[in-house]
Amino acid sequence: MxxxxxxxxxxxxxxxxxxxxxxxxxxxxxxxxxxxxxxxxxxxxxxxxxxxxxxxxxxxxxxxxxxxxxxxxxxxxxxxxxxxxxxxxxxxxxxxxxxxxxxxxxxxxxxxxxxxxxxxxxxxxxxxxxxxxxxELAPKFYNALLQYILQNRRSFKYKDLEVNSNQEIYGKIEVVNGKTFCYIFPIILKKIATELGFPDLQVLLDELKRKGYLKHDTNKTLIKKQVFKKDELELREKVLNKKDYSPKGDYTHCIVYEGNILHDFDKFEEKESEKIKGFDPNSIPGNRKITSKPKNLADLFDDN
Incomplete structure (x- = not known):
């Protein structure tokens, strides 16, 4: 001792x-x-x-x-x-x-x-x-991270949704067999953990790995994932400060959640898409009242 x-x-x-x-x-x-x-x-x-x-x-x-x-x-x-x-x-x-x-x-x-x-x-x-x-910080971090991902879902590549060159990409989200896989770049996850008040990320990752909340390569807490396409080298360099294209992908931390955490987001996107498809500009009422030119400025403040 x-x-x-x-x-x-x-x-x-x-x-x-x-x-x-x-x-x-x-x-x-x-x-x-x-x-x-x-x-x-x-x-x-x-x-x-x-x-x-x-x-x-x-x-x-x-x-x-x-x-x-x-x-x-x-x-x-x-x-x-x-x-x-x-x-x-x-x-x-x-x-x-x-x-x-x-x-x-x-x-x-x-x-x-x-x-x-x-x-x-x-x-x-x-x-x-x-x-x-x-x-017991790991479960708290796990839940806090989920809320963070939902609040910043636009910063994750998801399905075929386009991202613009001004966005900071945190990683990629995939929903497979009823589970959500959140691939997050290590440098980004470290920043998120610090922002959420969890300075010792490695301890959290080890515990998440033990609990089965982490998809990883053997003897690691990391796994490679193709996040950026070949024509997104500029965006990749902006996020990871790496120029060369990596055909096998980049190392990420993959946090796994049960179910589709973006279910509500998907429903919202579908609803908005249906609104655009069903939009008819000719359906706007054409019987709006047109007032004549006012004789003086005071008439602009008439009740009508």
Whole structure:
């Protein structure tokens, strides 16, 4: 075990994965000392008196049967699993937190101190609840991204709808076998994630991949897709800053949604198309009243 302090979150600045979230535990916004003076006194004492408790603690451990210590750990692990949030990580996190509680109990026994097992337990549970919120960011991002796509559907190539050279193209949308595949360029998805308040995109992609919400190549979170046609090189260069045409397509992140997310959009397009097809300029009423030229400007403001 390593315990250290820092000014920034390692998890937020690391290429994190699920394993890291159950190995590295961050305690944020905790007031470890009562005041600045309290902190200085602790530093002064610790700089001049350290190591003695460690020796006594280890000597006490050597008098204990390893199986007895293991039994204490197992008891705390079971209790924690019942109190921790009901997630797939409960057993792994419970096992690690149980080590802390076991150490606290043995410290109390060996050093004659009174560390509060109850308060430590509560603090650990609160930490796990906060970490769980981080791990559950993927579903929130998944839903927020759906709304973003719907709001910016004109920026996605879809069917044979034309796009003009002034548009910023985010990717392509296809509806196949009752599912919607949203192919989004990595540089665009990174920008969208940041805009939506999700700075660590890779963690989100790994979780979406685990949940089956990502179409991807083997061992990747990316997949190639032909978004731009051969005669759209200028538009492709504008979006991706790439000049050469790629016959196999460009790398994208493909987010998969159940159903046709553009169903309402399709219905709207069909309705507008029918309006244009059925438009008859001769059907406009021809009996509009034509007024004669006013004798003076004041007549323009007549009630009629």
């Amino acid at each position: 390593m315990i250290f302090t820092g000014e920034a979150s390692i998890l937020e600045n690391a290429n994190a994965n699920e394993g890291l979230y159950v190995r590295l535990f961050e305690f944020k916004n905790v007031h470890w000392t009562k005041s600045a003076e309290h902190s200085e006194v602790l530093k002064d004492i610790m700089m001049n008196h350290y190591g003695h408790a460690g020796i006594k603690f280890v000597q006490y451990l050597l008098t204990k049967d390893p199986e007895e210590i293991k039994g204490i750990w197992q008891g705390y692990k079971k209790e924690l699993e019942e109190q921790l949030p009901d997630t797939k990580f409960a057993s792994r996190v419970g096992g690690k937190f149980a080590l802390i509680l076991t150490g606290a109990r043995l410290a109390n026994e060996s050093l004659g101190i009174n560390l509060s097992i109850e308060n430590i337990t509560q603090m650990l549970i609160e930490q796990e609840e906060a970490s769980m919120d981080v791990r």
